[in-house]
Each structure stands twice: as structure tokens, then as C-alpha cells.
Amino acid sequence: MVQEKRGFSLSGYLVFVVLIALHLVFFAMMATTSQYGGVIGNVLTALCWPGFFMVQPNQAKVLTLFGSYVGSVRNTGLRWTIPLFAKRTISLRIRNFESAKIKVNDNLGNPIEIATIVVWSVTDSAEAVFEVDDYESYVSIQSEAALRNMASSYAYDPQDENEVALRSHPQAIADKLKQEIQERLGRAGVTVLEARISHLAYAQEIASAMLQRQQATAIIAARAKIVEGAVGMVEMALERLKAQNVVELDEERKAVMVSNLLVVLCGDKSTQPVVNTGSLY
Structure with a gap:
């Protein structure tokens, strides 16, 4: 597995001042001592300018060199790195995902409708980029798969006082759902902060009978x-x-x-x- 590591970067403000100073020195060389050396120096200095990039709060820049992962930068503000590095922006902000209402049979075989809200964020930028093809789609599909598996493991209503059921034990069900989703999303560098049932009801074909x-x-x-x-x-x-x-x-x-x-x-x-x-x- 490719895991996140710190990538090479310097303060962009400091490098900006250094590059301006180098340009002035090489222009002076062109005008006085060595015109050829000043031209080469200015060209080399100009090639360093594409190394600047910005990192917003709760963002990470994934750096690669010719397809190889070289590190991630989380330092915010203006940064500078080797110009040959390719940079990809990954958001580390907290996000909400609400699944669609899915129909599934509970532990007793009764058809029910259920949906969930998942609060998640990327905690390992390297895994999110390189371990899965599209981590946002991966979160969506795996969350619904975990919800379906969890719902089929419990009954809608408890059959006795000590039985954990979907309707009667919301906190226990939420903890189980969070664990189930986290196990599936761990390889994608995603941490599940919260998972809760947002909709729970019997399917329409048995809703009337179950109400009676x-x-x-x-x-x-x-x-x-x-x-x-x-x-x-x-x-x-x-x-x-x-x-x-x-x-x-x-x-x-x-x-x-x-x-x-x-x-x-x-x-x-x-x-x-x-x-x-x-x-x-």
C-alpha cells in the first residue's frame, strides 16, 4: 500500500525573494562581466518559477515525479517545490454523504426501506489517490453496501427486551454501521467520523400489515x-x-x-x- 509521507517543499515567499535576487544578479552579470553566464543563469532561474503552488487550509498537494509518488504537502500558503513534480489537489475537509433509500430484507425477512448519512474526510492523501480509482465514488458505493449488509443482520423490531433492533437501538446500530463502513473505506485513506440512519420504514407492500x-x-x-x-x-x-x-x-x-x-x-x-x-x- 502507498501511504502518505511528507513531500519536499519550501516557503514560497522565501524562494520568491531568492529568485528575484538571482535575476538581478544575472542581469548585472549580463551588463558587466559575463553576458553568456548571465543568460544561462536567467534561463535556469526562470525554470524554477513553475515550482510555485498554493495550498489552501484543509488541503493537500500530492506530488509525483514521472508517475512515482514522492510525497504530500499539507503546509498552507505559498509553497515551492521542484518544478518537475506534478501536483494534484486533494481536499481534506469534512464531507457529508446521504445514500439513496434502498430496499432490503431485515433479519426476519421483512422488506424495509433504509438510508444513511455518512460524515467522512480524507486522512491519507496517498491512499485516496493511488489505492482506489475514484475515492468519492468508492465512498458512495461501499457505504451503501455496508448499509445493506448491516440492515440484513438485524430485525426491524426487537423480538425480546435484550435484542438489538434497527428501530429500538439507534445508537448501537449507528456504532455498528460506522464500524462496518470504516472497515470498507480504510484502504482508501478515508476516516468515517459519523454514520447514522436517516430513513427507516417498512416497505410499502407490508407497511399497512405491520402497522396493524x-x-x-x-x-x-x-x-x-x-x-x-x-x-x-x-x-x-x-x-x-x-x-x-x-x-x-x-x-x-x-x-x-x-x-x-x-x-x-x-x-x-x-x-x-x-x-x-x-x-x-
Whole structure:
């Protein structure tokens, strides 16, 4: 693998002053002592001018000599290097990539739609240039491939409390997705700073059925909570009636009372009580 190394460069401001001074010296030579030497000196000095280049903040210049990598320059400002070096600009700035919505089957075989946002930057300019053909396209394709592979490894909804799922554990899924993408982009000199799910939904052909299932699950959970509370209230009522000797109830009357209380407490509509104005029985 070709890894980044520091390339040769000098301060462009210093070299600019030196070249101007050399031109003045060689012009003076042409006018006084050696016209031939002054001409050669001016020609050689003029050949040094193409060595100047600019490096913007968060940029790198990849230097090559006849196809061979000789180093990268990250020093910002006006720089100078050997004029024979070819220079290619690589941006080191942080970038965002949002994938398209892709359809994939989750771990249970349910078709879902999913998309991601990846925050990345180039950290090794040599790998980005020489290890892959087009590192921007490489990031796009490999991110979607990693997203597809990760989504097929987890279920959309958890089947139990301890299971990691796409919808219920966003942070764990984001960490896994970031790791998956980084493993694929490491050879391209790219570092993934963040990766998160930007869109997650069931596919249209099963969205209605899955919504009904989620509603049924929520209703069952709510009913279970209501029944649990109602049973506790009935137990408390019987214990307090017995402790305070309010009324003596046989087993049959207790069963009737329990049935009536459960109907009142667990019913989803208001009940219509019947008032007994006669005897207890």
C-alpha cells in the first residue's frame, strides 16, 4: 500500500525573494562581466518559477515525479517545490454523504426501506489517490453496501427486551454501521467520523400489515397493564373489607364482587351500575 509521507517543499515567499535576487544578479552579470553566464543563469532561474503552488487550509498537494509518488504537502500558503513534480489537489475537509433509500430484507425477512448519512474526510492523501480509482465514488458505493449488509443482520423490531433492533437501538446500530463502513473505506485513506440512519420504514407492500401488528401489540400491552392494576385493586378491596369487618362475604358473593370490580376496572367503556335498595341478598 502507498501511504502518505511528507513531500519536499519550501516557503514560497522565501524562494520568491531568492529568485528575484538571482535575476538581478544575472542581469548585472549580463551588463558587466559575463553576458553568456548571465543568460544561462536567467534561463535556469526562470525554470524554477513553475515550482510555485498554493495550498489552501484543509488541503493537500500530492506530488509525483514521472508517475512515482514522492510525497504530500499539507503546509498552507505559498509553497515551492521542484518544478518537475506534478501536483494534484486533494481536499481534506469534512464531507457529508446521504445514500439513496434502498430496499432490503431485515433479519426476519421483512422488506424495509433504509438510508444513511455518512460524515467522512480524507486522512491519507496517498491512499485516496493511488489505492482506489475514484475515492468519492468508492465512498458512495461501499457505504451503501455496508448499509445493506448491516440492515440484513438485524430485525426491524426487537423480538425480546435484550435484542438489538434497527428501530429500538439507534445508537448501537449507528456504532455498528460506522464500524462496518470504516472497515470498507480504510484502504482508501478515508476516516468515517459519523454514520447514522436517516430513513427507516417498512416497505410499502407490508407497511399497512405491520402497522396493524404494532397497534395490536400496543393494545395487548396496555390491556395487560390494566388487568394487573385491576387485580391489585380487587385484592386490596377484599383485604380492607375483611380487616375492618365492614361486611361478611361468602365465596360465592366474593366471586360476584370480584367479577363486578373487574368489569368496572377493565372495561374500555363506562359501566352502568345497578343500585340494590333492598337487602344484602
